[in-house]
């Protein structure tokens with residue numbers, strides 16, 4: 477079959493760090509909770525009991541998957557709410573201990589914007605720098621610690637370049653000084669082992685739609701004994717810490733999806749890693765791309781390239797026309813005029829940050845997909861360069 481025939485009508489999704497499709501078994505488990513088992517988990521009757529049993533089971537599953545106790549898991553509307561809550565809830569509830577906290581420079585906007593809002597409330601934030609691969613500089617972070625530091629926020633793995641953070645080192649540092657550690661594990665939980673005791677963290681956020689569960693669901697883990705103020709005020713749901721009727725089908729789906737990821741993790745990790753490297757090798761051989769991030773210590777399915785002298789938006793547009801879905805960095809900021817804060821923090825220039833594309837592999841991708849996309853990327857870059865040279 478010719479390359480053109482292969483290409484015709486083909487669409488390949490390489491944007492799993494933005495979102496993933498709901499797994500069929502997960503969807504099947506969720507469906508009854510939209511209709512016949514529709515009860516409110518707070519209702520004192522059989523319909524309510526049926527719903528609360530489902531939520532309790534989901535909580536047990538999520539807790540077991542991350543090494544937590546069930547009563548340390550709070551369901552949220554996703555990663556953003558969990559991130560916002562971790563920062564605001566901890567700083568507000570522990571203000572008598574201190575008003576300072578630290579975030580890494582490469583955190584998701586859900587953390588950085590929450591940090592910005594806290595600064596407007598009178599809290600003080602320091603930003604820990606990262607190295608060229610996007611790994612936080614632990615010595616620099618140590619230098620930022622103050623007697624009034626209450627919280628350190630360090631994600632488990634970065635969403636734009638995939639770099640895994642030295643969480644164990646930072647955990648040890650925080651423990652020595654009695655400082656709370658929050659880790660955004662939204663990207664890590666689908667493909668890497670995540671356990672709240674190894675390395676030990678006090679808070680951890682999860683999002684369902686990054687791991688083949690439904691959108692609009694997630695969780696915040698809060699270690700027993702940690703004081704946290706509620707973010708959503710209302711009823712006494714989630715043991716009085718988060719008002720709002722729990723999204724029962726979403727919790728069921730989220731928990732089922734996380735369980736499947738945990739069961740298939742090792743195999744899927746190896747498969748995604750091999751697929752991504754097969755793809756990266758071809759792109760690096762066929763273009764002059766710079767690879768962003770840390771190839772070894774990274775999310776297995778994620779790779780980011782800078783194609784110097786191109787416009788990332790134009791690359792994405794051309795790839796989309798050719799049937800390839802990729803991303804310019806954080807999904808939430810795609811199309812936004814600012815270059816990626818992650819790439820800038822890693823030392824890339826503004827022009828380079830704007831010339832970067834993230835590819836993220838997932839469950840349904842095959843070697844054929846990797847080869848097809850690599851060839852498409854190489855041709856796209858050549859065409860865009862030729863067009864530019866023509867003026």
Ligand code: PLP
Nearest residue numbers: 554555556584586635662663683
């Ligand atoms: N944290 C990270 C690292 C993410 O990648 C994302 C989503 O892109 C979020 C938080 C936000 O999660 P959600 O989409 O569930 O609000």
